[in-house]
Amino acid sequence: MLKANYHTHTTYCDGRSTPEEMVLRAIELGFEHLGFSGHVDIDPVMDVPAYLAEITRLQEKYRGRIDILRGGELDNMYPDRRPAGFEYLIGSVHHMRSGDQVLAVDWSEEQLLCLLNEGFGGDGLKLCRAYFRLIAETYHRGSCAWIGHFDLVTRHNHSLHFVDEEDPAYLASAREVIEYLVGEDLPLEINTKQAHWGKLYPGAPMLKALRELGGEIVISSDAHHISELDKGFDRAAALARSCGFDHANILVRGPRGLEFAQVAL
Ligand SMILES: [Zn+2]
Ligand SMILES: [Zn+2]
Numbered sequence: 001m002l003k004a005n006y007h008t009h010t011t012y013c014d015g016r017s018t019p020e021e022m023v024l025r026a027i028e029l030g031f032e033h034l035g036f037s038g039h040v041d042i043d044p045v046m047d048v049p050a051y052l053a054e055i056t057r058l059q060e061k062y063r064g065r066i067d068i069l070r071g072g073e074l075d076n077m078y079p080d081r082r083p084a085g086f087e088y089l090i091g092s093v094h095h096m097r098s099g100d101q102v103l104a105v106d107w108s109e110e111q112l113l114c115l116l117n118e119g120f121g122g123d124g125l126k127l128c129r130a131y132f133r134l135i136a137e138t139y140h141r142g143s144c145a146w147i148g149h150f151d152l153v154t155r156h157n158h159s160l161h162f163v164d165e166e167d168p169a170y171l172a173s174a175r176e177v178i179e180y181l182v183g184e185d186l187p188l189e190i191n192t193k194q195a196h197w198g199k200l201y202p203g204a205p206m207l208k209a210l211r212e213l214g215g216e217i218v219i220s221s222d223a224h225h226i227s228e229l230d231k232g233f234d235r236a237a238a239l240a241r242s243c244g245f246d247h248a249n250i251l252v253r254g255p256r257g258l259e260f261a262q263v264a265l
Contacts, residue, residue, distance in 0.1 A: 002233050002263060004250045006035030006071060007090060007148065007189065007220030012051040013039040015224040019054055025226035027066050033250060035069035037090050042077045042102070052085045069251060069258070073148060076138040077102060088251060088258055090189070090220075091144030093134050094152065096127075105131065106155040116162055124162030125170055128153050132177040139186060145251065145258075146218050147181060149191040149201035150174070158199070166205065174202075175209045182215040187249055187260070190240060193222035195232025200239055207243040216260070219248045237265045 008022055009015035017025075019036060026034040038051045055070040062068060074081075074089040083089075095102050098119030103111045120127040131153040139147065151174065157163060163170055181188065188210055191201040202210075210217070219236045223229045240248060247262040 002219055002230070002237070002248065002250070003029070003031045004033035004035070004263075005031065005221050005223060005229055006033070006069065006088070006218065006251055007037045007073065007191065007222045008035060008229070009038060009073075009222070009224045010036065010051075012054065013041075013046040014044045017224075017226045019058055021226050022223070022229065023058055023062055023066065023068065025229055027062070029230055031066060031229070033067045033069065033252065035071045035088065035251060037071045037073040039075065040072040040078050040080075040083055040086075040089070041075035041094065043095075043104070048072075048083065048085070067253065071145075074144055076134055082143050088145040089143065090146060090148040091135070091139050091186075092148035092152070093131060093138055096131060096134065105153045109156045109160060112156045112160065112162075116160075124157075125167065125173070128163050128170060129173040132174050136177045136180050139181065139184065144186075146187040146189055148189050148220070149193070149222070150178075150188050151202045151206060152191075154201075155194075165203070171205050171209070174206050175213075178206065178210050178215065179213050182210070182213045187216035187218050189218045189220045190236040190248075191220050191222050192232025192236050193224075193228075195235050200232065200236055204239060204243055207240065207245070211244040217245055217248050218250070241265050 010019045036055050038046045059068045071088040072086045073092050076093045077095045098115050103115040221231045249260040251258045252261045
Protein backbone atom coordinates (compact mmCIF):
# COMPACT_ATOMS: atom_id res chain seq x y z
CA MET A 1 0.00 0.00 0.00
CA LEU A 2 0.95 3.60 -0.42
CA LYS A 3 3.54 4.78 2.10
CA ALA A 4 3.71 8.40 1.04
CA ASN A 5 1.67 11.59 1.03
CA TYR A 6 2.58 14.82 -0.75
CA HIS A 7 -0.44 17.00 0.05
CA THR A 8 0.05 17.98 3.69
CA HIS A 9 -0.91 21.20 5.48
CA THR A 10 0.36 22.35 8.87
CA THR A 11 -0.03 25.12 11.42
CA TYR A 12 1.98 27.33 9.02
CA CYS A 13 -1.25 27.66 6.98
CA ASP A 14 -4.66 26.17 7.86
CA GLY A 15 -3.54 22.81 9.29
CA ARG A 16 -3.94 21.83 12.93
CA SER A 17 -0.70 19.86 13.43
CA THR A 18 2.85 21.19 13.32
CA PRO A 19 5.21 19.97 10.59
CA GLU A 20 7.22 17.98 13.14
CA GLU A 21 4.06 16.27 14.49
CA MET A 22 3.26 15.30 10.90
CA VAL A 23 6.76 13.87 10.40
CA LEU A 24 6.55 11.78 13.58
CA ARG A 25 3.13 10.42 12.59
CA ALA A 26 4.38 9.62 9.07
CA ILE A 27 7.31 7.66 10.55
CA GLU A 28 4.85 5.80 12.82
CA LEU A 29 2.79 4.88 9.73
CA GLY A 30 5.91 3.54 8.02
CA PHE A 31 5.93 6.26 5.36
CA GLU A 32 9.06 6.49 3.23
CA HIS A 33 8.20 9.94 1.85
CA LEU A 34 6.34 12.92 3.25
CA GLY A 35 5.72 15.97 1.11
CA PHE A 36 4.57 19.21 2.72
CA SER A 37 2.34 21.42 0.59
CA GLY A 38 1.68 24.60 2.53
CA HIS A 39 -0.78 26.99 0.87
CA VAL A 40 0.93 29.41 -1.49
CA ASP A 41 -2.26 31.36 -1.69
CA ILE A 42 -4.05 34.66 -1.18
CA ASP A 43 -6.15 33.03 1.57
CA PRO A 44 -4.95 31.42 3.76
CA VAL A 45 -1.76 33.46 3.72
CA MET A 46 1.36 31.64 4.88
CA ASP A 47 4.71 33.02 6.07
CA VAL A 48 6.56 31.32 3.20
CA PRO A 49 10.19 31.95 4.36
CA ALA A 50 9.43 30.66 7.89
CA TYR A 51 7.65 27.61 6.45
CA LEU A 52 10.49 26.79 4.04
CA ALA A 53 13.04 27.16 6.84
CA GLU A 54 11.14 24.80 9.13
CA ILE A 55 10.68 22.12 6.45
CA THR A 56 14.38 22.40 5.58
CA ARG A 57 15.28 21.96 9.27
CA LEU A 58 13.13 18.81 9.44
CA GLN A 59 14.68 17.43 6.24
CA GLU A 60 18.07 17.60 7.96
CA LYS A 61 16.89 16.33 11.33
CA TYR A 62 15.10 13.25 9.94
CA ARG A 63 17.45 12.46 7.05
CA GLY A 64 17.86 8.69 6.71
CA ARG A 65 14.57 8.00 8.51
CA ILE A 66 12.10 9.54 6.05
CA ASP A 67 12.43 11.54 2.85
CA ILE A 68 10.82 14.94 3.48
CA LEU A 69 9.90 17.05 0.47
CA ARG A 70 9.52 20.81 0.58
CA GLY A 71 6.48 21.47 -1.57
CA GLY A 72 3.62 23.92 -1.83
CA GLU A 73 0.02 24.06 -3.03
CA LEU A 74 0.04 26.92 -5.52
CA ASP A 75 -3.33 28.62 -5.89
CA ASN A 76 -4.47 30.18 -9.15
CA MET A 77 -4.80 33.64 -7.56
CA TYR A 78 -1.28 33.77 -6.08
CA PRO A 79 0.54 36.53 -7.97
CA ASP A 80 3.93 34.76 -8.28
CA ARG A 81 3.53 31.84 -10.68
CA ARG A 82 6.98 30.41 -9.98
CA PRO A 83 7.65 31.00 -6.30
CA ALA A 84 11.23 30.14 -5.26
CA GLY A 85 12.38 27.63 -2.67
CA PHE A 86 9.90 24.82 -3.34
CA GLU A 87 10.92 21.38 -4.56
CA TYR A 88 7.51 20.77 -6.14
CA LEU A 89 4.16 22.52 -6.47
CA ILE A 90 0.62 21.19 -6.65
CA GLY A 91 -1.48 23.32 -9.01
CA SER A 92 -4.86 24.04 -7.45
CA VAL A 93 -7.81 26.28 -8.19
CA HIS A 94 -9.66 27.39 -5.05
CA HIS A 95 -10.86 30.82 -6.17
CA MET A 96 -12.84 32.38 -8.99
CA ARG A 97 -13.66 35.96 -9.87
CA SER A 98 -17.12 37.46 -9.99
CA GLY A 99 -16.86 41.10 -11.05
CA ASP A 100 -14.35 42.62 -8.67
CA GLN A 101 -14.88 39.95 -6.01
CA VAL A 102 -12.68 36.90 -5.51
CA LEU A 103 -14.65 33.99 -4.05
CA ALA A 104 -13.60 30.52 -2.91
CA VAL A 105 -15.47 27.59 -4.46
CA ASP A 106 -15.04 25.34 -1.43
CA TRP A 107 -15.06 27.59 1.63
CA SER A 108 -18.81 28.02 2.21
CA GLU A 109 -22.16 27.50 0.54
CA GLU A 110 -22.71 31.28 0.78
CA GLN A 111 -19.59 32.09 -1.27
CA LEU A 112 -20.42 29.42 -3.83
CA LEU A 113 -24.00 30.70 -4.18
CA CYS A 114 -22.75 34.25 -4.58
CA LEU A 115 -20.35 33.11 -7.31
CA LEU A 116 -23.02 31.02 -9.01
CA ASN A 117 -25.72 33.67 -9.02
CA GLU A 118 -23.73 36.85 -9.49
CA GLY A 119 -20.97 35.45 -11.71
CA PHE A 120 -22.81 32.84 -13.75
CA GLY A 121 -26.50 33.80 -13.65
CA GLY A 122 -27.31 30.68 -11.65
CA ASP A 123 -25.98 28.36 -14.41
CA GLY A 124 -24.04 25.61 -12.62
CA LEU A 125 -22.76 24.03 -15.82
CA LYS A 126 -21.33 27.36 -16.94
CA LEU A 127 -19.63 27.78 -13.56
CA CYS A 128 -18.04 24.32 -13.72
CA ARG A 129 -16.93 24.82 -17.31
CA ALA A 130 -15.21 28.07 -16.31
CA TYR A 131 -13.63 26.33 -13.32
CA PHE A 132 -12.14 23.51 -15.43
CA ARG A 133 -10.83 26.00 -17.99
CA LEU A 134 -9.20 27.96 -15.18
CA ILE A 135 -7.32 24.79 -14.19
CA ALA A 136 -5.91 24.47 -17.70
CA GLU A 137 -5.02 28.15 -17.79
CA THR A 138 -3.46 28.00 -14.34
CA TYR A 139 -1.21 25.16 -15.35
CA HIS A 140 -0.34 26.91 -18.59
CA ARG A 141 0.80 30.00 -16.65
CA GLY A 142 2.57 28.22 -13.84
CA SER A 143 4.76 25.30 -13.09
CA CYS A 144 3.37 22.39 -11.13
CA ALA A 145 3.93 18.67 -10.75
CA TRP A 146 0.26 17.70 -10.79
CA ILE A 147 -3.26 19.08 -10.46
CA GLY A 148 -4.93 19.15 -7.04
CA HIS A 149 -8.61 18.18 -6.51
CA PHE A 150 -9.67 18.56 -10.14
CA ASP A 151 -13.41 18.98 -9.40
CA LEU A 152 -13.25 20.83 -6.08
CA VAL A 153 -15.90 23.12 -7.56
CA THR A 154 -18.43 20.39 -6.65
CA ARG A 155 -17.56 20.63 -2.91
CA HIS A 156 -21.05 21.95 -2.08
CA ASN A 157 -22.98 20.24 -4.88
CA HIS A 158 -24.36 17.55 -2.57
CA SER A 159 -26.33 20.22 -0.73
CA LEU A 160 -26.82 22.91 -3.37
CA HIS A 161 -27.38 20.63 -6.41
CA PHE A 162 -26.21 23.26 -8.89
CA VAL A 163 -24.90 20.81 -11.48
CA ASP A 164 -25.72 17.24 -12.56
CA GLU A 165 -22.37 15.47 -12.21
CA GLU A 166 -23.52 12.77 -14.64
CA ASP A 167 -24.65 15.21 -17.33
CA PRO A 168 -22.73 14.39 -20.53
CA ALA A 169 -22.20 18.11 -21.18
CA TYR A 170 -20.60 18.51 -17.73
CA LEU A 171 -18.36 15.49 -18.21
CA ALA A 172 -17.42 16.63 -21.72
CA SER A 173 -16.25 20.00 -20.38
CA ALA A 174 -14.07 18.20 -17.82
CA ARG A 175 -12.77 15.73 -20.39
CA GLU A 176 -11.65 18.50 -22.71
CA VAL A 177 -9.40 19.92 -19.97
CA ILE A 178 -8.22 16.48 -18.80
CA GLU A 179 -7.16 15.73 -22.37
CA TYR A 180 -5.14 18.94 -22.47
CA LEU A 181 -3.45 18.14 -19.14
CA VAL A 182 -2.62 14.58 -20.19
CA GLY A 183 -1.03 16.08 -23.31
CA GLU A 184 1.16 18.13 -20.97
CA ASP A 185 2.14 14.92 -19.07
CA LEU A 186 0.48 16.21 -15.95
CA PRO A 187 -0.99 13.70 -13.48
CA LEU A 188 -4.26 14.36 -11.67
CA GLU A 189 -4.62 13.85 -7.97
CA ILE A 190 -7.22 11.64 -6.30
CA ASN A 191 -7.83 13.80 -3.25
CA THR A 192 -9.28 11.99 -0.22
CA LYS A 193 -9.88 15.01 2.02
CA GLN A 194 -13.66 14.41 2.08
CA ALA A 195 -13.43 10.59 1.99
CA HIS A 196 -15.18 10.35 5.37
CA TRP A 197 -18.50 11.03 3.65
CA GLY A 198 -17.68 9.18 0.47
CA LYS A 199 -16.53 12.08 -1.71
CA LEU A 200 -13.30 11.75 -3.65
CA TYR A 201 -12.02 14.41 -6.07
CA PRO A 202 -12.48 13.44 -8.84
CA GLY A 203 -14.96 10.58 -8.98
CA ALA A 204 -15.27 7.57 -11.26
CA PRO A 205 -16.48 9.19 -14.51
CA MET A 206 -13.55 11.61 -14.70
CA LEU A 207 -11.04 9.00 -13.59
CA LYS A 208 -12.28 6.66 -16.31
CA ALA A 209 -11.82 9.46 -18.83
CA LEU A 210 -8.32 10.10 -17.48
CA ARG A 211 -7.47 6.42 -17.83
CA GLU A 212 -8.86 6.23 -21.38
CA LEU A 213 -6.75 9.24 -22.32
CA GLY A 214 -3.60 7.61 -20.91
CA GLY A 215 -3.32 9.88 -17.87
CA GLU A 216 -1.62 9.24 -14.54
CA ILE A 217 -2.70 9.63 -10.91
CA VAL A 218 -1.23 10.67 -7.57
CA ILE A 219 -3.19 9.76 -4.41
CA SER A 220 -3.23 12.54 -1.79
CA SER A 221 -4.93 12.87 1.57
CA ASP A 222 -4.76 16.71 1.72
CA ALA A 223 -4.11 16.17 5.43
CA HIS A 224 -4.64 19.05 7.85
CA HIS A 225 -4.07 16.96 10.99
CA ILE A 226 -1.91 13.95 11.92
CA SER A 227 -5.02 11.75 12.02
CA GLU A 228 -5.58 12.39 8.30
CA LEU A 229 -2.19 11.51 6.80
CA ASP A 230 -3.32 8.27 5.16
CA LYS A 231 -7.04 8.97 5.29
CA GLY A 232 -9.06 7.31 2.52
CA PHE A 233 -6.05 5.74 0.77
CA ASP A 234 -7.76 2.32 0.60
CA ARG A 235 -10.88 3.88 -0.83
CA ALA A 236 -8.90 5.88 -3.41
CA ALA A 237 -6.90 2.81 -4.46
CA ALA A 238 -10.10 0.77 -4.86
CA LEU A 239 -11.67 3.53 -6.95
CA ALA A 240 -8.56 3.84 -9.10
CA ARG A 241 -8.47 0.08 -9.70
CA SER A 242 -12.16 0.08 -10.63
CA CYS A 243 -11.39 2.77 -13.21
CA GLY A 244 -8.62 0.70 -14.79
CA PHE A 245 -5.50 2.02 -13.06
CA ASP A 246 -2.97 -0.54 -11.83
CA HIS A 247 -0.56 1.98 -10.29
CA ALA A 248 -0.33 5.41 -8.71
CA ASN A 249 2.67 7.75 -8.78
CA ILE A 250 4.93 8.95 -6.01
CA LEU A 251 7.75 11.50 -6.08
CA VAL A 252 11.23 10.16 -5.44
CA ARG A 253 14.72 11.63 -5.68
CA GLY A 254 16.46 10.62 -8.90
CA PRO A 255 19.79 11.60 -10.44
CA ARG A 256 18.23 14.72 -11.97
CA GLY A 257 16.07 15.74 -9.02
CA LEU A 258 12.53 14.71 -8.15
CA GLU A 259 10.88 12.26 -10.51
CA PHE A 260 7.77 10.13 -10.53
CA ALA A 261 7.95 6.44 -9.65
CA GLN A 262 5.09 3.97 -9.95
CA VAL A 263 3.55 2.14 -7.00
CA ALA A 264 1.29 -0.84 -7.71
CA LEU A 265 -2.28 -0.54 -6.48
ZN1 LIG B 1 -6.57 22.71 -2.10
ZN1 LIG C 1 -4.67 21.30 0.17
